[in-house]
Amino acid sequence: MPEFTGEIRVHASARFAIVASRWNPRVVDALIDGARRAFVAHGVSDAAVDLVRVPGAWELPATAAKLALTDRYAAIVALGCVVRGETRHYEHVADGCANGLQRVALDHGVPVLNGVLAVERHEDAQARAGGVHGNKGEEVALAALEIVDLWTKL
DSSP, rough: OOOSSOOOOOOTTTOOOEEEEEESHHHHHHHHHHHHHHHHTOOGGGGGGGEEEEGGGGGGGHHHHHHHHHHSSEEEEEEEEEEEESSSSHHHHHHHHHHHHHHHHHHOOEEEEEEEEESSHHHHHHTTTEETTTHHHHHHHHHHHHHHHHHHHO
16 A cells, blocks of 8 residues: 655646635635645645635535536545534534535545634634644645545555
């Protein structure tokens, strides 16, 4: 079985989709910027990355499924931010989104990377969107590149 060597080789014609929530825009926009920077830093042209915006995290899986059906994308990166509130809505949205994204990947055979932050407080989200804990958008874009590279070798 091939192992990750730290080098990522992505075919020049590979296209990627970022599907991102408009909810919590300050955080999500930072995640998008991180993902775009990671793609470009690893040789993916900005023109090869399509950005699709949706209202919230709940809409990410269904939109990822529609994108997967197009057969245009080597991988799909989902970005969003769900902050715990005073109701159980947080659990429904965060869990439903994660489960839905996994189902899209399994049902369609396209890597779907989950960069949806599920945090207790807005400060926690900011720490993971370019703050002290790095940028989850960058991390999931790198994971997308790695998995696409791996899958081309299998």
